[in-house]
Ligand SMILES: [Zn+2]
């Protein structure tokens with residue numbers, strides 16, 4: 001429908017016609033929190049993100065100084081005023097909630113508890129986490145250990161609104177999470193299965209051996225996901241092309257359309273209404289200079 005205002009308004013309406021097709025898709029990026037977590041909102045705004053993913057702490061350190069009350073308030077204010085619908089937290093890299101080593105396990109649990117409570121305080125509902133590594137103890141051991149870690153966290157963290165999104169992984173080394181069954185089992189063994197969702201990383205599933213290069217590959221992979229985990233658990237995507245090869249179990253992200261996956265998979269996801277309202281987050285390299293270009297590429301793949 002065209003407004004009867006001015007020519008300028010009519011021109012703007014053409015934009016709205018295009019946006020209407022994008023309206024149901026929630027596109028965004030992993031952005032920096034340098035200078036305080038409130039800055040992540042500004043970084044997301046600059047990229048016209050509808051969703052962002054952030055670290056709440058330095059991902060390479062066990063202990064970080066938590067944000068002050070003042071910063072948390074600034075974050076909430078900025079978020080409220082922005083058009084960002086979802087903020088997702090990503091767990092730190094050091095964490096291994098599946099470890100058999102007592103010290104690592106305890107540090108991981110303590111760190112994760114703090115992160116859940118901080119997310120709750122900041123009004124953030126989703127924390128994305130990898131499944132950790134079994135370090136030679138075997139996958140069954142690792143998955144069980146992980147599920148127990150989450151049960152303990154759900155029972156002790158003051159974070160009743162926070163959901164854990166288990167991320168599909170590439171399966172490097174002894175990392176868990178490269179089969180959909182691993183995610184299903186962690187959720188299934190937990191006493192609190194309702195507290196879990198899943199984040200599907202396109203680069204990781206591809207490297208793990210779920211092909212998504214053609215439309216029929218995508219059909220098959222999402223059917224498989226639905227059968228094993230259930231599409232209703234899918235609460236976020238990481239949209240990354242892959243520098244790594246198919247079935248390589250190597251985790252290397254690439255710019256959209258420049259990797260071994262190619263644009264077909266992204267076009268498929270962006271135009272499938274099963275994935276409407278689910279945050280689609282890029283974690284492609286060189287975020288300061290390349291995020292804009294990668295998001296533009298993705299927006300161009302949405303059918304008009
Ligand atoms: Zn990811």
Ligand SMILES: [Zn+2]
Nearest residue numbers: 204251252253
């Ligand atoms: Zn990755």
